[in-house]
Amino acid sequence: MYVYDQYDQAIVDQRVEQFRDQTRRYLAGELTEEQFLPLRLQNGLYVQRLAPMLRIAVPYGLLNTRQARMLAKVSRDYDKGYLHVSTRQNFQLNWPELADVPDILADLASVEMHAIQTSGNCIRNTTTDQFAGVAADELEDPRPYCELIRQWSTLHPEFAFLPRKFKIAVCATAEDRAAIHAHDIGLELVRNDAGEVGFKVLAGGGLGRTPVIGSVVCEWLEKKHLLTYLEAILRVYNQHGRRDNKYKARIKILVKAMGVDAFREAVEAEWAPIKDGANTLTGEAIAHAQSFFTTPEYTSYTDSVETLTNQSANDPIFANWVKRNTCEHRVPGYRAVTISLKPTGIAPGDITAEQLEAIADLADRFSFGELRTTHQQNIVLADVPSSELYTLWQALQKQGLATANIGYLTDMICCPGGDFCSLANAKSIPVAEAIQARFDDLDYLYDLGPIELNISGCMNACGHHHIGHIGILGVDKKGQEFYQVCLGGSQSKDASIGKILGPSFGREDMPDVVGKVLDTYVELRTEEETFLDTYQRVGIDPFKERVYAKPAA
Structure with missing residues (x-):
């Protein structure tokens, strides 16, 4: 790092x-x-x-x-x-x-941390895949480019007072785990026809009051031009983005108003004089950034698969956790572990000081002294020997951190909502807890398959409800808290914005509403379909009919 x-x-x-x-x-x-x-x-x-x-x-x-x-x-x-x-x-x-x-x-x-540019109308924290550098499906480690963007954007005098906040995400995998289509700028490492690795550049994505999927503004960008092209995009936005209305100030509004072709032309015109300027990345500059993300001293394990197989056979609860909360690593004998911060009854994404210290001890012991936070509000230990998973799992159990629900309904994204945020129209955490309590049968969750449930307390969409398979939005109705439901969102490479199901519901109704949505899915799915597959096949109407059906007299 x-x-x-x-x-x-x-x-x-x-x-x-x-x-x-x-x-x-x-x-x-x-x-x-x-x-x-x-x-x-x-x-x-x-x-x-x-x-x-x-x-x-x-x-x-x-x-x-x-x-x-x-x-x-x-x-x-x-x-x-x-x-x-x-x-x-x-x-x-x-x-x-x-x-x-x-x-x-x-x-x-004192430990090389700060809070600079985590708020305000500036370039915020650049995010990426939580498995960057160890993912088996990765084209190239995206973190050095995130670091180059961080250095370029931190306290950048030209972009300190943008029309609105600005977010960049980078991915380098077949599966998009960074939600690049929902960002002001999304960057994907790709190969061109000559086999060279560069960037596909998207712009104008974002959620909030006007959710938009980003548009491709450059199909393939040479690595050396990364910062100058980003600078050109930011300059166009800084000059032409609206400042008279904060609800229309994001770059997504500008791209939509101009049209992506005109926006691209404006970026190309702004880029031309700086394309080969001072911020052009040399091979040495890229190599220097890459040098900070060194390969750990991995051990060559000869019996790790056999050890893990035997431990799993002897303890089915452990085997289930391995299946749900660990994933393939590019180095044989290792797995990446996702530690769920979503046990029932705890606000999603919360962790105590004692738990964080325990994870730090485990990271020192099993994962080369590093840990990672995720877009899904969990924590990852990226380099755990397969033969040590059982010991790690036992330690996590003692801390209440071994919930085997990664990727399932209760592994939900949830903003702090009205319990904390002064912008929120409604509380998010009580809704999350009610849904967690209602659907705490893990066997049922596994049968449902992967479902992304996202909850936001207001239209700012900090919980990313627009791109959840099931999205819940807190709304205000004459001083009362209600909740709007949308279905069919996706943050993957086939990104989509969810459609509103219909009129909103009271807080006490939300577990039943989610239950009816899930019942409809179970009745309509084919054997191989996920929730999103079924929704895309049948559309929203069957769900709407079930949820709003009047009880029989």
Whole structure:
């Protein structure tokens, strides 16, 4: 992983002291709320419904165990002893005191962490596949390019005050695990006809009030032009994006208004004079970025398959966890493990300080001292020897972290909602907990197959409800909380926006509504179909008829 040099550390340390003085001045009444607002946002600090919220950057979801332990310490010392994993692979503290935030940032800076550009109208944390570098279906490790984007975009003076926030995602696999079609810019590593690896570039994707699937603006881009082409896109957006209406300020609105062909022409015109300029990536620059993502000293295991087979045969519960929560690794004898942060009764994505410290110990012991956060609000240990999985699983059981539900209904994405967020129209967490409790039979979930359930508390769509197979959106009706359901969304390469089922429902109705949707699917599916397959075949009408059917007299 990337390691700070003296310049990186100096920048972060200076930002901490700058914000310490800004906070002092605000608390002393020398800065107004209006003056302090952009200053705190530039340091990842929000004022939520009940307390401030601090969003901590985890570049492309990768951190070491020293950083994990500092996060646990900070949550214990300055918060309520737990953290929340966001869909941008960052960590959030939900209860810090404003006066303590500079001290928190100083502690984070001591382990090469910060909260810069985790909020505000700037380029946010670049995300990627949680299995980058170890995925068996990977064309090339995308993390060095994420790091190059991070370095280029951090405190970029030209893009510090964009019309609206800006998000970039990168993938390099046959299966898109980074949701690139739902981002302002999506990048996919692909081969051209000559066999060279470059980037397919999408722009204008996004969720929120106007969900849009991104459009291809460049079918194949040479690697060396990555940053200059991104700069051209950002310049077009910065110049022409709307600033008069924040609801129409995202790049997706600009691309739609201009049309993708006209937008592409504008980008090409902006790109022409800078195409071979100072930000052109040399082979040495790319190699330097790649050098930070070294291959661990893997051991050659000769009996790992036999050991795992025997352990699985002797313990079917363990075997089930291996099947659901681990996946193939590019190196024989290893597997990547996803640790579910979705046990029943716990807010999805929440983890206690003690659990995070335990995972750090396990990462040191089994996964070369690294761990990863995921877009799905879970944690990954990417390099676990197959022969050690049983020992790891036993340790996770003791921490309440061995729920075998990855990819299934209760492995849901859920924003903090009205329990915390001042923007939310409705609470998300109680709906998630009610659905978890209703569908806690794992055998039933496995029979249903993979289902992505996403919950958002407002139209900002932090829970990505538009691209869930089943999406739930909290809405306000005359001061009352209701929930709208959409079906058929997808974040994969055949990305789609879900369709609204119909009128909204009360909170107490949501488990029954989801149950009727699932019953309809079970009745209509063929033997090999997933939920999304069935929906795409039969459409929304059978689900609508079942959910809104009036009870027999």
